[in-house]
Amino acid sequence: MKILITGGAGFIGSHVVRLFVEKYTNYHIFNIDLLTYAGNLENLKDIEGKPNYTFIKGDITNEVFINELFEKHKFEKVIHLAAESHVDRSIKDPLAFVKTNVIGTMVLLNAFKNTWKDSFKDKLFYHISTDEVYGTLGQIGLFTETTAYDPNSPYSASKASSDHFVRAYGETYGMPYVITNCSNNYGQNQFPEKLIPLFINNIIHNKPLPVYGDGNYTRDWLYIKDHAVAIDLVFHKGINHETYNIGGFNEWKNIDLVKLLCQQMDEKLNRPKGTSEKLITYVKDRPGHDLRYAIDASKINKELGWKPSVTFEEGLNKTIDWYLNNETWLNNVTSGDYQMYYQKQYN
Ligand code: NAD
Ligand code: DAU
Numbered sequence: 001m002k003i004l005i006t007g008g009a010g011f012i013g014s015h016v017v018r019l020f021v022e023k024y025t026n027y028h029i030f031n032i033d034l035l036t037y038a039g040n041l042e043n044l045k046d047i048e049g050k051p052n053y054t055f056i057k058g059d060i061t062n063e064v065f066i067n068e069l070f071e072k073h074k075f076e077k078v079i080h081l082a083a084e085s086h087v088d089r090s091i092k093d094p095l096a097f098v099k100t101n102v103i104g105t106m107v108l109l110n111a112f113k114n115t116w117k118d119s120f121k122d123k124l125f126y127h128i129s130t131d132e133v134y135g136t137l138g139q140i141g142l143f144t145e146t147t148a149y150d151p152n153s154p155y156s157a158s159k160a161s162s163d164h165f166v167r168a169y170g171e172t173y174g175m176p177y178v179i180t181n182c183s184n185n186y187g188q189n190q191f192p193e194k195l196i197p198l199f200i201n202n203i204i205h206n207k208p209l210p211v212y213g214d215g216n217y218t219r220d221w222l223y224i225k226d227h228a229v230a231i232d233l234v235f236h237k238g239i240n241h242e243t244y245n246i247g248g249f250n251e252w253k254n255i256d257l258v259k260l261l262c263q264q265m266d267e268k269l270n271r272p273k274g275t276s277e278k279l280i281t282y283v284k285d286r287p288g289h290d291l292r293y294a295i296d297a298s299k300i301n302k303e304l305g306w307k308p309s310v311t312f313e314e315g316l317n318k319t320i321d322w323y324l325n326n327e328t329w330l331n332n333v334t335s336g337d338y339q340m341y342y343q344k345q346y347n
Contacts, residue, residue, distance in 0.1 A: 001027045004075035006060055006108065007082030009033035011190045012128070014043035015228040016079060021053045023232070028052050030073060033082065034059045040333055043189045060104035063111075070111040077124040078112055079235060080105065086193050087132075087155045091287055094154035101158035102165070109169050117173065125177045126235055127166040131220070131245065132156035133181060136290035143181070144296045145243045152288045170241050178238040180231065182246040183295045187224030187315065188322035191333060195219075196316075199258060200323045201330055203265045203276045213285035215255030218292040222248035223315035226308040233304050244304070247295025250312050255280075260313075264320055 008017040008031030021029050033039045035057055047053055058065050060082050069075075083101045084090065090097045109125065116123045134143045135150030149164075151157040169175040186194075192201045199209050230246045238244060252260075262276035300306045310318070323330060 001077065002030065002073055002075050003027050003077045003079065004030045004032060004069075004073070005079045005081065006032050006104075007039070007080075009035055009039035009041055009043055009055075010081065010085070011038070011043075011187075012185055012224065012227060013081040014040075014189055015187075015224050016081065016231050017044060017053070018047055019228045019232055021047050021050050025052055028054070030054045030056060030075065032056050032058050032060065032069070036084075038085065038191050040189075040191075040329075042329055042332065060108055061099055063107050066107050066111045067114070070115045074115060075112070076116075076122065077126070077235070078108060079126045079128065079231065080108055081128045083159070084155070086191075087153045088193070088286065090153055090155035090158070094158075097154050097158040098161075101155075102161045105162035106165055109165060109175070113169060113173050113175055116175075120174060120176050123176055124235070124240075125166065125169070125175060126231075126238075127163065127177060127179045128231070129163050129179055129181045130156065130159050131181050131183045131247070131293050131295055132290065133160040133163055134293075137292040137294055139292070142294050142296035143245060143247075145181075145245055145299055152290055167241075176240045178234055178240065179243045180234055180238075180246050180300075181243065181295075182227055182230075183220035183222050183248055183293055185222055185224050185227050187319050188326070189329075190224070192330065195254065195257075196261065196319065197323065199261055200265065200320060201334070203262065203279065204269075204324070204327075204330075206279065208281040209258060209262075209276075209279045210281055210283040211255060211258060212283060213289060215253065215258070215282065217254050217289060218251050218294065219254070219257075220247045220294045221250050221252060221257070221312060221315075222246065222308060223310050223312075223318075226310065229309070230300060230306050233306050234300070237304050239303075244300040245295045245297055246300060246306075247297040248308050248312070249295075249297065250308070251292075251294050252312070261316065261320075264316060268320055268324060
């Protein structure tokens with residue numbers, strides 16, 4: 001089976017690519033990634049020589065390129081992760097998010113539909129989405145698969161739009177699809193612009209920890225490897241035209257999470273208790289900041305038997321260890337050196 005994974009050099013994508021390449025040696029995994037600032041082939045160094053893996057540098061918004069690729073390889077299944085993924089960047093440059101997340105998804109949908117329109121048998125377009133499409137919760141309640149879409153940031157609006165197009169292709173053209181909407185991921189290889197890796201990096205370098213607003217915003221955190229396992233499960237067992245919410249059963253107020261992180265970092269770095277907490281600095285809030293996300297993951301739990309395998313304390317511990325043991329990775333992605341790696345490797 002030929003599977004196209006988009007955005008496979010990014011944070012979540014690289015974990016999904018590795019899992020599929022290692023676990024399913026009878027599948028051929030094609031990873032298309034533009035290698036934007038967020039894409040990094042160092043994430044996949046350990047599997048780059050595997051016979052069932054091919055990396056292709058390319059832009060999902062480039063219609064000619066994508067159509068030619070589908071014509072050549074006839075991908076039977078797609079797992080679509082490529083996206084602009086950071087909310088703060090979407091506030092500065094919304095159009096870039098429309099281009100990649102909406103137009104890019106459309107280009108892929110068209111290529112997939114045109115390749116298989118005569119028979120969609122055994123084909124699948126798996127679209128990876130986010131819980132942010134549901135907007136914000138108040139102090140109580142959970143997002144379910146039937147919660148109405150109500151996105152508040154340009155990022156979440158672009159993801160919501162792409163979800164709608166996937167559904168529309170399912171209804172209009174009979175295209176087989178599944179969508180998963182997941183909560184906040186954390187773990188190794190996450191680009192240090194997102195809360196947890198940014199703060200780990202800042203603590204290492206004794207830099208201020210910029211907490212937005214009063215820090216009382218809540219997120220539902222899921223360890224990356226548990227998300228990859230859920231994706232594997234939905235890919236193989238998910239029901240056509242269904243949506244599954246994926247979450248960590250793990251809500252944390254930002255400020256409480258940051259304090260836990262500070263404690264663990266002090267221990268790991270042998271710094272006196274309370275050292276890292278002194279770096280906490282309250283800064284101007286994010287515009288349109290969603291108060292709370294929390295997922296009801298009972299559908300995927302009941303129907304597919306998935307649940308997270310690690311506690312937050314364990315996952316955070318593993319994550320911190322990984323960043324402390326991979327300072328070169330951290331320095332490379334923050335300095336832009338990873339582009340040189342790519343040139344050396346692929347000329
Ligand atoms: P990321 O920013 O780490 O990775 C995105 C990848 O997409 C990068 O490798 C980048 O180079 C690639 N890319 C960007 N534009 C491209 C283009 N035009 N053509 C080809 N490749 C391109 O993102 P992530 O955190 O790994 O998120 C992956 C997916 O999961 C996204 O669709 C995101 O919306 C979704 N998601 C993320 C989270 C999270 O907490 N990180 C949670 C739920 C859903
Ligand atoms: O919920 C899933 C989403 O989670 C994904 O779809 C997105 O791709 C991913 O980026 C993430 O979005 P968030 O905006 O929730 O994640 P981020 O790490 O940027 O922020 C987490 C919380 O921490 C949020 O309330 C904002 C706050 N924050 C973030 C940064 C970067 C700060 O207080 N200070 C910061 O410097």
